[in-house]
Amino acid sequence: MNERDTLCVNQNGQLEIGGITLKKLSEDFGTPLYCMDQTYIENMCAIYDKTLKTEYGDGLICYASKAFSCKEIYRIVNCCGIGADVVSGGELYTALSVGFPAEKICFHGNNKLENELELAVKNNVKYIVLDSYTEADDLDRICQKYNKIQDVLIRVNPGVEAHTHHFVQTATVDSKFGFSISSGEAEQMVLSAKNKKNLNLVGLHCHIGSQIFENKSFSLGAEKMTDFYKLLKDKHSIEFDVLNLGGGFGIYYSNDDSKKTCEEYADYIKNIAQTLNTAIQKKGLKKPFLILEPGRSIVGEAGVTLYTAGRIKTIKDVKNYIAVDGGMFDNPRFALYQAKYTVVVPEKMNVKPSVKYSIAGKCCESGDLIAEDCYLPEIVEGDLIAVLSTGAYNYSMSSNYNRNLVPPVVMIKDGKAKIVVKKQSYDDIIRNDV
Numbered sequence: 001m002n003e004r005d006t007l008c009v010n011q012n013g014q015l016e017i018g019g020i021t022l023k024k025l026s027e028d029f030g031t032p033l034y035c036m037d038q039t040y041i042e043n044m045c046a047i048y049d050k051t052l053k054t055e056y057g058d059g060l061i062c063y064a065s066k067a068f069s070c071k072e073i074y075r076i077v078n079c080c081g082i083g084a085d086v087v088s089g090g091e092l093y094t095a096l097s098v099g100f101p102a103e104k105i106c107f108h109g110n111n112k113l114e115n116e117l118e119l120a121v122k123n124n125v126k127y128i129v130l131d132s133y134t135e136a137d138d139l140d141r142i143c144q145k146y147n148k149i150q151d152v153l154i155r156v157n158p159g160v161e162a163h164t165h166h167f168v169q170t171a172t173v174d175s176k177f178g179f180s181i182s183s184g185e186a187e188q189m190v191l192s193a194k195n196k197k198n199l200n201l202v203g204l205h206c207h208i209g210s211q212i213f214e215n216k217s218f219s220l221g222a223e224k225m226t227d228f229y230k231l232l233k234d235k236h237s238i239e240f241d242v243l244n245l246g247g248g249f250g251i252y253y254s255n256d257d258s259k260k261t262c263e264e265y266a267d268y269i270k271n272i273a274q275t276l277n278t279a280i281q282k283k284g285l286k287k288p289f290l291i292l293e294p295g296r297s298i299v300g301e302a303g304v305t306l307y308t309a310g311r312i313k314t315i316k317d318v319k320n321y322i323a324v325d326g327g328m329f330d331n332p333r334f335a336l337y338q339a340k341y342t343v344v345v346p347e348k349m350n351v352k353p354s355v356k357y358s359i360a361g362k363c364c365e366s367g368d369l370i371a372e373d374c375y376l377p378e379i380v381e382g383d384l385i386a387v388l389s390t391g392a393y394n395y396s397m398s399s400n401y402n403r404n405l406v407p408p409v410v411m412i413k414d415g416k417a418k419i420v421v422k423k424q425s426y427d428d429i430i431r432n433d434v
């Protein structure tokens with residue numbers, strides 16, 4: 001466990017988040033429950049924002065809200081003064097519904113729909129990131145209709161193979177995202193987008209993947225993008241004001257990952273800033289406004305999912321399963337990416353782990369696991385089970401599979417917890433059925 005002030009074991013051997021024991025949260029809100037540490041989120045936003053400003057200068061952190069999206073997170077992030085990246089009409093609508101400033105929103109997606117583009121244009125979203133020729137045509141037409149000139153970026157694929165699960169790599173040659181630099185596609189797209197009457201091409205964007213630890217992958221991304229800026233300048237006299245290098249900073253899930261404090265996470269940004277500063281000088285480029293889009297590292301470690309142990313199945317000499325009251329409907333990441341998590345027993349934090357368990361969900365399929373082979377104190381039905389680092393891509397990827405109810409989300413700060421996403425009911429489940 002990556003302990004901190006707001007995630008620690010108290011004198012009674014109980015796990016606490018934001019000054020409240022997980023036991024108390026289970027009593028007040030039931031399980032399964034997504035618990036989010038607001039202080040952690042605010043610290044991460046503040047540290048990233050400050051580091052970008054001090055190490056680089058002009059720029060904006062845009063929280064990648066696909067990691068965790070609901071009204072409250074846009075309010076929190078907005079209070080911290082940073083921007084947001086959205087990838088669908090739904091995320092955009094949620095952000096706008098709480099007054100998130102459109103001039104701090106960047107809109108991505110490889111297949112934005114007509115109505116999504118319209119929503120963005122009508123609401124003056126600052127940057128729309130183009131991912132195809134026909135999207136540029138469509139957006140140009142929509143902007144004409146509303147008599148607007150829209151700032152756009154182009155998604156570029158710099159061809160950086162980062163060390164992460166192949167489902168979350170995004171800048172390899174066979175990626176569905178972006179225009180490849182090496183094939184000349186990106187250059188062609190830049191020239192084409194430059195000619196659109198109602199589009200103002202202000203810069204380029206790339207995102208090399210997610211859950212990446214190596215600073216050199218991010219440096220390589222920055223080098224390749226600035227090489228391309230130089231090519232465009234030398235060959236076509238095109239210079240850009242903006243550069244968006246995406247997100248992807250790796251976080252601690254299990255002992256396979258390195259532990260970092262909030263302050264240490266800033267190193268990712270320092271590295272990018274330094275690489276970029278040097279590259280710009282060396283290549284004689286104008287200094288662009290730098291956008292970075294961390295998602296996972298802002299909310300991931302802020303989250304703990306709380307379950308109650310149900311049936312325990314022991315297969316002699318083979319395996320011990322604990323089935324919990326959640327599963328792949330609140331956390332599909334094991335099923336999708338064989339993701340690893342740290343699992344703890346909030347009321348037995350000082351009891352020596354002695355039994356190897358796999359944590360199973362309650363869905364009707366064998367692949368519905370949350371974690372495999374974790375050592376825990378002996379568990380009986382009714383014990384609380386907590387899975388750590390579940391703040392990113394858990395609630396946001398939840399579903400009603402098997403018509404299970406998506407758990408509520410509580411935001412915790414200074415010893416107080418409040419519901420920010422209500423518990424679903426069976427009526428919610430049948431609401432849209434005809």
Ligand code: LLP
Pocket residue numbers: 064066067085108168207209210211246247248249293294295296297333337392393
């Ligand atoms: N910007 C763009 C354009 C992205 O596609 C992403 C993530 C981010 C920023 C934020 O990356 P982060 O800092 O969160 O790593 N569902 C997967 C992760 C998919 C990430 C997709 N794009 C998972 O659960 O691991």
